Amino acid sequence: MGKVYALLVGINEYGSAARADLRGCLNDVAAARAELERRAAGRLLVRTLLNGAATANAVEAAIRTHLGQAGPEDTALLWFSGHGTEYAARTTQELAAEPTGRCQALVCADGPLPDKRLGALLDGAAAGGAHVVAVLDCCFSGGATREERGGARYLPPLPGWRPPAVSRDASGPDTRPAHVLLAASRLGQLSYERPFRSAQPAGGADGADGADGADVHGVFSYALVDALRRAGPAVSARELLAEAHARVRRLLDGQHPVLFPAEPGGLADRPLLGGAARTPSPHLLREGPDGWEVDCGRVHGLTGEAGTEFAAARGVVRARSVAADRTLVDPHGWVPEPGSVHPVALSALALPPAAVVVSGEGAAPRPGSPLLRVAAEGSPEAERAALLFRVEVRDARAHVLRRDGSPYVAPLPLGGAADAARLTDCLTRLAQWYRIRDLSSGLSPLGGHVRVEVLPWGDEDARPLVPDGNGEIVRAYDGPREPWVSVRLRNTGDRPLWCVLLDLNDRFGAGSALFPGQFIGPGGTGYALDGAPVQLSLPPSRPARPGACARDWLKLIVAEGELNTVPFHLASWDPDGPRDRSGPPVDGLLRLTGRPGPAGGRDLGPARPAAPGQWATRTVALRTVAPDGGTAPDTGRPVTAPGG
Incomplete structure (x- = not known):
């Protein structure tokens, strides 16, 4: 495996009465370094910038010279623990790039480093082919700061802090970031630090604050380092963030870690310390503040609890209640380790499947998929179905038609088992696509906002x-x-x-x-x-x-x-291409992977609603x-x- 170039930046002391000092940032950096040395022994090259040495120019230079050395097989990791700030966007460029109307910045020892500037520097480090990761434990880090609940990692902008706008090329090149970000909080939120027991827990225990011998850490850094300690060698940023997110939510309200970009199969699904991207699981089981939960809910098409079931490698979990963004579940036949994260797949449906009416010459195939149900011509089931496929077999070809007789797709050959499987693939893809296109929340207070x-x-x-x-x-x-x-x-x-x-x-x-x-x-x-x-x-x-x-x-x-946006990605239907094994399997709703295996804010300022x-x-x-x-x-x- 390649080398790991790590730049660890921690600032407790800001050296000014106008700037509140922090207590846990150096502890964050020390814990992160110890874990990196354990996981990447023999291939880790670390540079640290602490307190007054972590000026904006020094951080920029270290990204260029240290992280910039990383090549195609290497990983470049920035870990920043300190204050953050935000200020009103004013220029046309800032307003176009900042949909909240606010610009965010890391607060270095001598002033701000704007997030867009930081992003450009990290993308520059990725130009040589390295896998670039940024961990930001500061408020507003979802845009690119820290408060102890009781002490936030946020500084209001000082009058002299007016960083120049970062130019944006509007001619149309690919504007997607070349690095992956694990941020302590959403854009607009505070992040917190608090005392924890000196030893990081080895399992799901969340630690007790206020105890003798406790060390102060950023809540996000504490959760992320512990998740990294217990993870396998090929753990991805998505999997780490899911576990850290659940741990942070169990510890406090109002801080929600963020992963960006989160597109499936991209940077978020590469092993954190290097390696090829992996096919992501569409859903993750994790231990939230209300018990075990899966990160999909009504917005992903789950309209009720009855029949909803998710499969993990060791067993199944069954829905207890369905919220907008997550489903509370109960494990059946197995006991997950406290605090762990497991890929799961929706294996039983709560929505009625599409109706398929088959007619025509010879022995008509019967498509097999929980997304599809064969119905008789003119039956009440066919008449009531929200989505109906009429499959007419003529001249050894399957014509997939709408209610009015117009075709969904070009006729498909139907001469054997492989062709019948292709027909099922087609009908399943159509069912998935229409579930996304026709997804509706009904009457919602957010409608039209x-x-x-x-x-x-x-x-x-x-x-x-x-x-x-x-x-x-x-x-x-x-x-x-x-x-x-x-x-x-x-x-x-x-x-x-x-x-x-x-x-x-x-x-x-x-x-x-x-x-x-x-x-x-x-x-x-x-x-x-x-x-x-x-x-x-x-x-x-x-x-x-x-x-x-x-x-x-x-x-x-x-x-x-x-x-969770992973289930909303479908490759276009290609009747002449190979069978798409990465598309939704036949045992789930809005699933994109194969069958499951066998059984103290660190920013000062008002917090915003997170539910x-x-x-x-x-x-x-x-x-x-x-x-x-x-x-x-x-x-x-x-x-x-x-x-x-």
């Missing part, structure tokens, strides 16, 4: 585009050039709301690349692709002849807290129309950033 606005690219003063008589926003090619638009999300409410914007295409694929999941402040605006243009185009399989078109559905999900509670959805339909004449470029994805 966040607007989705689609505008012509380059004209921010233009009025948002409006749907036509068919309920679709239509954009046409201008000669050979595909249309560009800007997509923005406006929070018209009076509180921060978490938003994710899904793109569902007419080839039955879905993903969250446009706006992967972030809080938008009251009155604030978030932009898809960080404000870069969204390019609409026809897929390669669809020649740009007059009359050709492509459809996309922009699905906004709004919640009071973060939601996810209510959620709402909104869907905007887009139709991209080919030019009346000429040839459109064959660009690939129907919705993307230029050059993406």
Whole structure:
């Protein structure tokens, strides 16, 4: 394995009456170093910057010179423990990049290091191919600070702290970060430090504060180091964050650690200290403040408790109650270790499956999947089904039709067992896709609080585009050039709301690349692709002849807290490709992996509500129309950033 370059920054003493000192940051750094030395013995290269040595220039230089040495097989890790701050965004660039209307910064020994500046430095360290990880234990670190509950890790900005705006390239390059962030708290939240027993627990015990011999640690650092101590050698950032998140919530209210970016199969699913990305589990079982819980709930399609069951490697857990973002469960037939985290998969459904009516020549196949149920033609079950597939077999081909007889997909060959399995794959994909597209919270207090606005690219003063008589926003090619638009999300409410914007295409694929999941402040605006243009185009399989078109559905999900977005990713259906074993298996709802195996805030300032509670959805339909004449470029994805 490659080397691990670690830069550990801890600041207890800020050396000014205007800056509150902290007590646990040096302890955090010492604990992190000890654990890294144990896990990466013989390949760890550490540099520490403590107290007055941790100036903004020194941190920047160490990222460039120390972390910048890391190569393709290496890991570069920044661990910062100290104060954080935030200030009002003022410039156009800051407002476009900060949907809460606030900019965040780490507070170094001599002043602020803006989070966007830090992000650019970390991405620069990743330019050589290294896996770059940042752990930030300070308030507002979800944007990129610390208070003891009783002592927050936050400093209000001083008059002289006005860092220059970081330029953003709006021409359309890939703006996704090249590093993964494990943050102590959401953007806008405080993070806390408190006394713990001197020895870190070896299991699920959370430690007692106020005891003799207790050491002060950041709550997040304490939880993360302990999770790392007990984890296997290939543990991912996602798995570590899940366990640390649950531990922090058991210890206190109002602090929710954050993982970013959280797209499945990406940086968050690489082993923390190096290695290839792994296929993530769509759901994780963890011990929360109310008992064992799975990180999905009503927003992921679970509408009731009856029949809902999750499978883990050692057994199953059954739902006790379903909340917006999580499901409280009881283990059956096994006892998980206290404080542990387990990948689980939804293995029993609470929603009725789609009805399949099969007719035609010869012995019709009977698709086997809990997402599908074969019904008789004209039966009450078929008539009542919210989603109905009519499979007609003619000339050794399966025609998958809607109620009105129009096709969902091109006819599929049906000559043997492999073709029958392909048909089941197709029907299962369609069922998953429609469950996402038609997901609705019903009447919700959050309904209408966040607007989705689609505008012509380059004209921010233009009025948002409006749907036509068919309920679709239509954009046409201008000669050979595909249309560009800007997509923005406006929070018209009076509180921060978490938003994710899904793109569902007419080839039955879905993903969250446009706006992967972030809080938008009251009155604030978030932009898809960080404000870069969204390019609409026809897929390669669809020649740009007059009359050709492509459809996309922009699905906004709004919640009071973060939601698990892994189940909302589906590869587009490809009838000619190999069987997609990474897609949703036949034993679950909104699952993307294979079958389960056998049986003291550190920032001063007001805390903000953290309970996810209510959620709402909104869907905007887009139709991209080919030019009346000429040839459109064959660009690939129907919705993307230029050059993406």
